[in-house]
Every structure is written in C-alpha cells, then in structure tokens.
Amino acid sequence: MTFDTAARRPDETRPAVFDTIAVIGGGSWGTALALTAWRAGRRVRLWAREEHVVDAVARERRNPFLPNADIPDDVIVTNAMEEALAGADLVVLVSPSQHLRTVATRVEPLLPAEVPVVICAKGIERETGLLMGEVIEAVMPGREMAVLSGPTFAGEVAQDMATGVTIAATEDGFRDGRFHDGHLAARVAVTFASESFRPWVSDDVRGVEIGGAAKNVIAIACGVAEGLGLGSNARAMIITRGLAEITELGLAVGARLETLLGLAGAGDLMLTCSSTQSRNFSYGKALGAGEAAVRRADGPVVEGAENAQSVVALARRLGVPMPVCETVLAILDGAPVSASMKELMLADLHPEAVGARDDWTTPHPARIDEEEERHCA
DSSP, rough: OOOEEEOOTTTTTTOOOEEEEEOOOSSHHHHHHHHHHTTTTTTEEEEEEEEHHHHHHHSSSTTTTTTTTTOOOSSSSSSSSHHHTTSEEEEEEEEOOOHHHHHHHHHHGGGGGOOEEEEOSSSSSSTOOHHHHHHHHHTTOOOOEEEESSOOHHHHHHHTTOEEEEEOTTTTTBBBOOOOOHHHHHHHHHHOOOSSEEEEEEEEEHHHHHHHHHHHHHHHHHHHHHHHHHOHHHHHHHHHHHHHHHHHHHHHHHHOOHTTTTTIIHHHHHHHHHHHHHHHHHHHHHHTTTTTOOOOOOOOOHHHHHHHHHHHHHHHHOOOOOOOHHHHHHHTTTHHHHHHHHHHHHBBBBSSSOOOOOGBBBBHHHHHHHHHHHHHH
C-alpha cells in the first residue's frame, strides 16, 4: 500500500466533503460523532429512538446518555426518521450491533440509492454470524458503505479531546496502487477531520470490523482480572494474548496484519481493556468482584457481553482457538469466575506465535498435579 505524499497547493482540489450528515443512533457514541461532524463544519441531524432523549435535548441541550456535553442549537435532534434523513448526503449508523439490521431496514426505503452509509456498530450478528458490513450488504444491497472504528471513549470525543480513528471502505479501493480523492474512506475522513479528530484511511473493512467486534470480549476478561485482584501483570498478559486471538481470527477472515495492529485493532483493544470508562471493563470488574453486573434494558449496551457468543461461534466455525474469549463466554453462561480464570492459566503450554499452536504443545504441569491429587483423593 502506498500513498501520494506530495504536498498540495492551497488551490488544488481535495476529496469532496459530505455536507449534510444524518447520525442514526442517539446514544453516547452517536451524540459524540454528531458533535464531531458539527465541529468539522457540517450540517448535522441526530436521530434518537428514545423520546426522553429528544425531550431532554430540547429542554437542556444535553443528552442523558452523555450528560456533560452541550449540544449546539443547530444540531437537530429528532425521533422522526424521515426528518433525520431528509437531504442527508451521508448517513452514520451508530446503533448497537444486535440492532443494526432493524435500524438499517428502517433507513433503507427512505434513503436515495446514491447516499453512502458509515457503520459505527462493533460486533457480529448473533443469529446469522455476519459482520456488520455483511448485515448492511444484506439489508441495503448495492449501497456504498464505510466502517469507522478505533480507540474512542465517547465522553472524550464529545469534550473535543484528541482522538484517532480508522475509516475503511472497499469500493473502488485503488487506482494504480494508490488511494484517490474519490475513495469513500477519503471523503468520510475529510468530512469528520478536525484539529482534535484525526482519521486514517484503509480499504481493509474486515480487519477494522474484527478488531472492533472481539476487543470488547477481551475487555471483559481484563475487567474480571481486575475485580479478582490479579494485578497489572495479568491484565498485560490478557491484552497481549487477546490481541493474538484477534489477529488469528482476523487473518482467518482475510484481514491484514497491519490493520489488526493499528488503531482499530491493537489501539482499540488497549483503550477498552485499561479503564473503567469502558463499559465492558467495568462490567467484567463487577463480575470478578462478585458484584451484580447488570445490563439494564434502558442503559448503555455492554457490547462484549452481547457479542461473546457470536465471536466464539465464528472462531469455532473457522477453527481458530480463542481461549480468552471462550473463558469470558463460560463466565457469562454461569461458570465460576475464579475457577474459570484459573483454568485459563493452566491451559496447555504452547508457542506464543500466532498460528504456531500445533507446532508443539504439552499439558501444564500444575494442572497434571491437581488432577493427580484429585484422583488420589
């Protein structure tokens, strides 16, 4: 992959921006992206499913899901889908992963065929095993689409703090080995770019999607370790081995290594696994501490809990071992937390390199000793 780094003169043409943006999804991340687009100089409409969100913004110019961020008067917030989409030349889909199909089904008949969509949902559809881009291909056939992902806490984005993301699109990806100004990822990047919001572009949609889908499951494991008091060493181990699992799964679906090691892979993983700002980390921490980890129907979605089953199902189907994700799924299904984490530590010994598991493996000595003790007892 090469890029034309020659400097442009101020009067030279650049990628054309999308001027009117419809953000579909009025949670914290959708609101933060709406504010990002507004700061970049775009006309913005934000659709929220919840009437109480629209009412709160009308009264206070604040979203209850993102209470510390002021929403400018000229950002239109509505729960009428037709109003949100009217005149939009780019639609940003920011629903939870398991609701993307439903939302896209509502959007499709109201949207002219030439209007692209940007997917900001991270996950794998539980019933079908499809990635989010594949869901859009099924529901919105033939529509041009991009994926936006990266290490992004909505609260920090809303507060205009420095953030980097990856925007990927595959349609008309290269000309003579280079990105070009008409590439959808390039156009979305210049549409959202500001002094504090820095997009990088890619044509590896699969890599960006896999990183976003699996990292939330790994974050729950890190939270469990924190709740159990296992220490910083354990968290570093889980992050590193989690990245190996994401990498192996990504390579199995055709992703590129550099994407999995970039913002949408390693970057997003490190952020999500290291802070209680992460819903997934906090949820896992509550599980590890023996507290009630409640997923309220009217509260923010814990995507790692929603996607653990679908991530593991995809890995099993492809024959990719993901012991950290398997452990999280077992805990979510009711397995004892401490014993499950101990089983992860006592798994067979094998090489660290991705894909080298079959080169050599041997049972963990401590597990053999435990099994022998139980047998003798």
